[in-house]
Each structure stands twice: as structure tokens, then as C-alpha cells.
Amino acid sequence: MRLKNKVAIITGGGSGIGRATCQLFAEQGARVVVADINQKGGKETVALVEKAGSKAVLVKADVSQEDQVKRLIKRAVQAFGKLDILVNNAAAFVFGRVEDATLEDWNRVLGTNVLGPALCVKHAVPEMKKAGGGAIVTIGSISSFIAQPDYVPYNTSKSALINMTRCLAMDLAPFKIRANVVCPGVIRTPTLQRIIEERRMTPEEIQREWGNYHLLKRLGEPREIAQAVLFLASDEASFVTGTHLMVDGGYTAH
Ligand SMILES: NC(=O)c1ccc[n+]([C@@H]2O[C@H](COP(=O)([O-])OP(=O)(O)OC[C@H]3O[C@@H](n4cnc5c(N)ncnc54)[C@H](O)[C@@H]3O)[C@@H](O)[C@H]2O)c1
Structure with missing residues (x-):
């Protein structure tokens, strides 16, 4: 068990990569706050x-709202007594060209994807310090590294998360708190499924537009991302901080 006695919060744990991470963490002995x-x-x-043999609590929280984030951290500690791991996974998928993105679009995407992780870290850190790391x-x-057509807001x-993480790693190292990023390629999740349905894409189009860009010539599965999150969250990564791990089937290797 690689996460025995650990307590983890996973934001966006109700779907896709977040859900797969909750399941894998549970299998590895962590108690999970969804x-x-x-x-x-x-x-x-x-x-x-629970089916995987661990314990979980669900906390309804919008990561872009500080009062809800504060409550989330409080509920986690009330439920399980401490906090060891935070997985910032929740995201808003706002795509488009800069001419088309509204102020509301920008507030939503930056609020959820950038401010959300910052607020979660802010309020998790005091508890991690108490836990000794x-x-x-x-x-x-x-998308943290490459340009894609009509993807400006997302x-x-x-990309902001990469440098936020380097800065967090620097400031939090004295407290034995590590910070890292996992960068997935295109992964089969409910959100991707929605995009496929909206665009009415055929399996051939999915392969041509996404699959073929990965050196491994296929899309990834949520559990393949969860495995990388598990590594970075576990003590096996005790000397890894301030970096990112591409889990993209070779998408960005060429
Ligand atoms: N699916 C992919 O191809 C892919 C590729 C690269 C990166 N990612 C990243 O992986 C992560 C998970 O993506 P996914 O495809 O599993 O998405 P998903 O839509 O299946 O799950 C995201 C979850 O986050 C929740 N959520 C959204 N906004 C929230 C908020 N403000 N507060 C709390 N929860 C909120 C949603 O309700 C949902 O349950 C995201 O950070 C995404 O950017 C996904």
C-alpha cells in the first residue's frame, strides 16, 4: 500500500481523471475527500x-470560491484528522479564439483553473505543515506547453500552473511540502466524450485529429493519469518537486 494512513483531497473527484485518482488512491490505502x-x-x-475498501467523504465545493475552499479543508480535517495530499484536478473547459472569449469566459477559466488551485493550496498548507509535510x-x-487552434483561454x-508549481515548490520546500504537475495527453473522459458528441466525430476522425498525434497512436485512459498522480503524491517521489511529468503518449515529444 503506497498511501497507507494518508489523507487526500481530490478536486473534481466526481468524474474522469479525478474519479480514477480517487479509486487508485483508495486501493493504495488513502482516505479520500472527494x-x-x-x-x-x-x-x-x-x-x-468504498468498494475499493477505503473511506471517503464528499464535500460540495467550487474551487474558485474561497469560502467554499476553506470549508472543504475544514471538513477534510474534521472527517479524517489531518491532510497529507492535495490533487488540484477540477477544471473549466473554456475554448475559443481571443476575439470570441468574453470577460465571463476568462473569469470562469482563470477562476477555476488558476485561482482554484492557488486557493486550495493556500488553505491546505497550514494543515500540511501540522502533518509535518x-x-x-x-x-x-x-495544453500547458503547446499552441492549439481556438484554445486561447484554456x-x-x-500554462500558468507550471510556473505556479515551481514557485510553490520553492516556498514550501522548507516545510517538506512538494509540488508537481502531471500533464496528460488526450484522455478518454466524460468531458472528451461530450466534445466528441458535440462535434459528431467518427472514430476515424478521433484517431486522425487526436490519436495519431500521440507517438503511441491512441488516446489515454484516466487510470494511466492516476498512476502518475499516485507516484508524485507518494513517498516514492520524495526527491521530486517543482517539476512536471508528461503523461501524453509522446504527444509533445515531436
Ligand atoms: N480529458 C483530457 O483529455 C484532458 C487532457 C489534459 C488535461 N486534462 C485535465 O485533467 C483534469 C480532469 O479532466 P477530465 O477530463 O477528467 O474532466 P471531467 O469533466 O471528466 O471532470 C472534471 C470534474 O471537475 C468538476 N469541476 C468543474 N469545475 C469545478 C469547480 N469550479 N469546483 C469543483 N469541481 C469542479 C466537474 O464537476 C467534474 O466532475 C482537468 O484539470 C483537465 O484540464 C484533461
């Missing part, structure tokens, strides 16, 4: 964690 705005998805994840894993993307938000 934080999401989606109650239904969150409840399903709690049931999956901790691990923060934030979900970036291939990619701006995802």
Missing part, C-alpha cells in the same frame, strides 16, 4: 472508493 460541484458524480465516486499534485495538460490557464 471535492466537486457535481453532487451526483461525487456520490458515485464515494461508492467506488505534504504533496501537492496539480493536473496540467499538453491553454493560458494550463
Whole structure:
């Protein structure tokens, strides 16, 4: 068990990569706090964690709202007595060209994807200090590094997480708190499924537009991302901080 006796908060734990991370963490002995705005998805994840033999609580929290983040951290410590791991996974998917993005779009994407992780870290750190250390894993993307057509708001938000993490790693190292980013390629999650349905993409189009860009010539699965999050959250990564791990099937290698 790689996370025995650990307590982890996973934001956006009610779906996709967040859910797979909750499940894998539970299998590895962690007690899990599922934080999401989606109650239904969150409840399903709690049931999956319990099925995996661990304990979970669901906290309804919008990571862009500081009062809700404060409450989330408080509830986690009330439920399980401490906090060791924070996974910043929740995201808003706001795409488009700069001419089309509204002020509301920018506030939503930066509020959820940049301010959200910053607020979660801010309020988690005092608890991690009490616990004698901790691990923060934030979900970036291939979009943290590359340009993609009509992706300005999302990619701006995802690139900010890389340097936020380096700065966090520097400031938090004295307290034995590590901070790292996992950058997925294109992963089969409910959000991707929604995009596929909206664009009415055929399997051939999915392969041509996304699959073929990965050296491994396929999309990734949520659990393949969760495995990387597990490594960085665990003591096996005790000398890893301030960096990012591409889990992108080679998408950004060429
Ligand atoms: N799916 C991909 O191809 C892909 C690729 C690269 C990076 N990512 C990143 O992986 C992470 C998870 O993506 P996914 O595809 O699993 O998404 P998903 O939509 O399946 O799950 C995201 C979850 O976050 C929750 N959420 C959204 N806004 C929130 C908020 N303000 N507060 C709390 N919860 C909120 C949603 O309710 C949802 O349950 C995101 O950070 C995303 O940017 C995904």
C-alpha cells in the first residue's frame, strides 16, 4: 500500500481523471475527500472508493470560491484528522479564439483553473505543515506547453500552473511540502466524450485529429493519469518537486 494512513483531497473527484485518482488512491490505502460541484458524480465516486475498501467523504465545493475552499479543508480535517495530499484536478473547459472569449469566459477559466488551485493550496498548507509535510499534485495538460487552434483561454490557464508549481515548490520546500504537475495527453473522459458528441466525430476522425498525434497512436485512459498522480503524491517521489511529468503518449515529444 503506497498511501497507507494518508489523507487526500481530490478536486473534481466526481468524474474522469479525478474519479480514477480517487479509486487508485483508495486501493493504495488513502482516505479520500472527494471535492466537486457535481453532487451526483461525487456520490458515485464515494461508492467506488468504498468498494475499493477505503473511506471517503464528499464535500460540495467550487474551487474558485474561497469560502467554499476553506470549508472543504475544514471538513477534510474534521472527517479524517489531518491532510497529507492535495490533487488540484477540477477544471473549466473554456475554448475559443481571443476575439470570441468574453470577460465571463476568462473569469470562469482563470477562476477555476488558476485561482482554484492557488486557493486550495493556500488553505491546505497550514494543515500540511501540522502533518509535518505534504504533496501537492496539480493536473496540467499538453495544453500547458503547446499552441492549439481556438484554445486561447484554456491553454493560458494550463500554462500558468507550471510556473505556479515551481514557485510553490520553492516556498514550501522548507516545510517538506512538494509540488508537481502531471500533464496528460488526450484522455478518454466524460468531458472528451461530450466534445466528441458535440462535434459528431467518427472514430476515424478521433484517431486522425487526436490519436495519431500521440507517438503511441491512441488516446489515454484516466487510470494511466492516476498512476502518475499516485507516484508524485507518494513517498516514492520524495526527491521530486517543482517539476512536471508528461503523461501524453509522446504527444509533445515531436
Ligand atoms: N480529458 C483530457 O483529455 C484532458 C487532457 C489534459 C488535461 N486534462 C485535465 O485533467 C483534469 C480532469 O479532466 P477530465 O477530463 O477528467 O474532466 P471531467 O469533466 O471528466 O471532470 C472534471 C470534474 O471537475 C468538476 N469541476 C468543474 N469545475 C469545478 C469547480 N469550479 N469546483 C469543483 N469541481 C469542479 C466537474 O464537476 C467534474 O466532475 C482537468 O484539470 C483537465 O484540464 C484533461
